[in-house]
Amino acid sequence: MELKPLDALKLWHDVVLDTVRRDVPDLSARQLAILLTVYLESPPHTVRGLAAKLDVSKPAITRALDTMGQKDLLKRKRDDTDKRNVLVQRTVAGSVYLSELSDTIIAKANEHIS
Template structure:
């Protein structure tokens, strides 16, 4: 097992990182709105943080999962109006994954949860 190094000043210690994620997950489950899986959240992060275009094929490659697994996650996210899928007019074989207003609001609220949870953890 690799040796754990001491975090540099201003960095989280492993137990602090776990505590932060614990608090974020608890708050996200308790709030009104959808309770997303890790895969669904990962897709949301990619689509909202990485520059477009985003395709089902590209998301599957980035996540290291099958296209059907991405499609199932997108079915749920699309049903919640957090993302939408459109056929690529330039290449009809591609399905583009795009942001929505409701999805942007969800990500802003999720970021707020992270910020609130992180206060006081970093010295």
């Protein structure tokens, strides 16, 4: 398998264009990074941990969790063992959203990679 520079950009172009057009729900790069991190990396995920991993401020994470939580893509849960912590958890809607994104990527990839 071989992914050439032009193919890589075309793939990115097609997927980004797709997400821009069907703007529901449109996530910022940060929000998407948070969503993907929570779904792909092993728990637990805390606000502080996510802020450190993405190298952004804590309020930015809190706000992203607010908006994505409102869209049911993610949910908060208090840590019972240490009630200062907030654990970020997955939802069904979030899984569906990423599943669709995955489908889009694969579909576009098949057009460019051979």
